Amino acid sequence: MIVAEQKSFKEIVEYLRGKYDLLIVPCMSCTAVCFAGGVQQGEELASALRIHCKMHGDGLNCTVRPVTRQCDPEFIEELTGEVAQADSILSLACGVGVQFLAERYPDKAVIPALNTSFAGGKTAPGIWEERCSLCGNCVLHVTGGICPITRCAKGLLNGPCGGSEQGRCEIDPNLPCAWQLIINRMNGLGRLEELLAFQCPKDWSTGNAGGLRRLVREDLRLK
Amino acid sequence: MAKQYPLKIIAFTCYNCAYAAADLAGSMRLSYHPAVSIVGIPCTGAVEPAVILNAFEQGIDGVFVAGCLDGECHYKTGNLHARERVRQLRGDLERIGLEPERLEMFQLSAAMGSRFAELVNEFVERIYTLGPSPVRPGLDCGGRKK
Numbered sequence: 001m002i003v004a005e006q007k008s009f010k011e012i013v014e015y016l017r018g019k020y021d022l023l024i025v026p027c028m029s030c031t032a033v034c035f036a037g038g039v040q041q042g043e044e045l046a047s048a049l050r051i052h053c054k055m056h057g058d059g060l061n062c063t064v065r066p067v068t069r070q071c072d073p074e075f076i077e078e079l080t081g082e083v084a085q086a087d088s089i090l091s092l093a094c095g096v097g098v099q100f101l102a103e104r105y106p107d108k109a110v111i112p113a114l115n116t117s118f119a120g121g122k123t124a125p126g127i128w129e130e131r132c133s134l135c136g137n138c139v140l141h142v143t144g145g146i147c148p149i150t151r152c153a154k155g156l157l158n159g160p161c162g163g164s165e166q167g168r169c170e171i172d173p174n175l176p177c178a179w180q181l182i183i184n185r186m187n188g189l190g191r192l193e194e195l196l197a198f199q200c201p202k203d204w205s206t207g208n209a210g211g212l213r214r215l216v217r218e219d220l221r222l223k
Numbered sequence: 224m225a226k227q228y229p230l231k232i233i234a235f236t237c238y239n240c241a242y243a244a245a246d247l248a249g250s251m252r253l254s255y256h257p258a259v260s261i262v263g264i265p266c267t268g269a270v271e272p273a274v275i276l277n278a279f280e281q282g283i284d285g286v287f288v289a290g291c292l293d294g295e296c297h298y299k300t301g302n303l304h305a306r307e308r309v310r311q312l313r314g315d316l317e318r319i320g321l322e323p324e325r326l327e328m329f330q331l332s333a334a335m336g337s338r339f340a341e342l343v344n345e346f347v348e349r350i351y352t353l354g355p356s357p358v359r360p361g362l363d364c365g366g367r368k369k
Contacts, residue, residue, distance in 0.1 A: 009318045040273050047276035048319050054280075054358045055320045 001030035001121065002094040003128045004037060004114040009048060015111045016049070016088070020059060023086035024113075025079065025101065026066040027093035034128055037092030037114050039066045045092070045113065070097025076104050083108060136206030136213065142199065144185035149202075151178035157199040230258035230350055232285040233278050234343070235270045238263050239297045240333050241289030247336030255343040258284075258350075266290070267328075268301025272312050279321060282359035285350040287327040289339070295332065302330060322353050 006012075016022065024042050032038030046062040053060040065082045067075045070093035079101075083089065088109040091098045094116040102110040118130035133150045139157065140147060149155050153171035159179030163170035167180040186192045206213075236242040242263040248255060264270060267290030278286050288309055290302035306328050313323035329342050 009315070040271060043273040044276055044315075047273060047280045048315060050280050051276070051321060051358050052319045 001033055001119070002096070003034045003117045003120045003130075004031045004094050005034075005117055006036050006041065006045075006092075006114055007112070009052075012045070012090070012111075012113055013049070013052060016060065016090070019088045019109070021061045021086045022049070022063070022088055022090055023079070023082050024062055024064045024090045025070065025092060026064065027070045027091070027097050028066055029069045029071075029093075031093055031097075031114060034122070037094075039064070042066060042092055045090075070094075071100055073100065073104065076101055079105075134208070135202070135204070137203055139199070139202070142194070143182045144189060144191070146178060146182045146185055148178050148182065151176075151181070157202055228355060230256075230284045230347065230355070231282070232256075232259045232287070232347065232350060233283055234259050234261045234287050234289060235264055235267065235275075236261055236289045237267045237291055237302070238265055240291040240295070241329065241331045241339060243333035244289075244331045244335045244339040247333065248340045249336075251336050253337055253340040255340040256347040258347055259343050266296065266298045266301035267305035268296070268298060268303075270305055270308070272308055272315075275312055275326065276315075279316070279325070279356065279358065282356050284353075284356045284359075285325045285327075285346060287329055287342075287346055289329040289331055289342075292330050292332055306330075321357070324349060324353060325356070 024046050026032065026039050026042035027037050028039070032041075035041065042064045046064050049060060049062050052058075063082060063086070065079060067078060069075050070091060076097075083105050086108065088111060089101055089105065090111050090113050091101050092113045093101075094114065095112065096116075098110055098112045117128075119132040119134055120128050120130040123129045130150055132147060135149050139149070148157060148159060152159055152161075153169050153175060154161055156179065159182070160177060161170075161179070164177035164180055165173075167177050169175040169177050183192065183195065186195055234241075234245075236245060242261065245261055267288050270288055275286050275288075288305055290296065290305050293302070296302040309326060309328040313326050316326060317323045327346060331339055331342075
């Protein structure tokens with residue numbers, strides 16, 4: 001999932017200067033699961049903004065209207081009525097949701113309430129870790145299900161670099177060496193010798209260096 | 224006590240400890256300040272921050288959450304989660320502009336009836352010192368209008 005965290009309250013208040021009718025739109029997907037942009041967080045933010053505005057004499061009318069997924073046009077279409085009543089939209093979705101809202105409602109100011117952090121998952125209650133760099137060319141079959149692109153600080157395809165100590169990365173001792181993990185995993189699977197095969201330089205044409213990426217599935221397109 | 228104007232204080236109390244302590248205080252004929260409205264809940268871990276913020280938004284002068292002593296939560300760690308949430312919410316209140324002292328977390332056992340009455344009176348005294356909530360309905364904030 002996409003992991004995000006809320007911007008500071010001060011920053012959000014700054015973005016809302018001069019706004020009067022605010023539509024707060026939580027997203028019920030990834031950002032709700034990581035407790036950054038769900039209904040509860042939307043209600044909390046609305047209450048906090050109302051209290052702040054009452055205290056500072058700003059007339060701000062906040063309405064909370066969650067949607068199932070902001071990265072899906074058919075769900076954000078449901079907001080049309082509420083958006084018409086608002087002069088700005090505060091999105092609690094990831095950067096994708098914010099942009100979809102901005103594209104669908106071009107005459108409204110769409111403000112992000114979150115910073116989109118990474119693609120990852122929950123490793124323990126309250127802890128999320130990155131697992132995928134979205135490179136578009138997965139090598140997990142070679143590395144025992146551990147991504148060296150994301151988890152190795154140097155992104156090595158033919159590791160280890162030799163700098164790790166006690167299984168810890170030389171860049172950050174709090175970081176486990178991804179290649180140590182890969183070797184341990186492959187050893188456990190009895191596939192250690194597979195790591196002797198040289199990995200050619202990765203094809204980065206599927207990465208995001210060339211601007212926006214697009215995926216087309218002809219079988220799913222409307223004819 | 225300082226000024227005697229009507230206060231509104233909400234206490235979210237766990238059925239297994241503080242709510243029973245409040246009950247015991249009543250059985251012991253101990254009096255505590257009537258400004259406190261007690262809301263019984265199965266565990267303080269179930270109190271959502273949005274509910275507490277909503278209370279402040281409605282103009283409540285103070286809120287306290289009263290849960291079990293460390294290690295005595297019937298749901299293992301609900302009281303510890305509540306304590307952490309209250310700590311974070313106090314920071315949020317400060318950022319919003321409200322005094323964080325308007326929110327507090329207490330930990331009690333069901334046998335601490337007299338302590339409950341003491342804590343309530345101490346908290347009420349604290350809120351009297353802070354004054355009424357600046358977001359009370361009817362208070363003129365002198366704000367800009369549309």
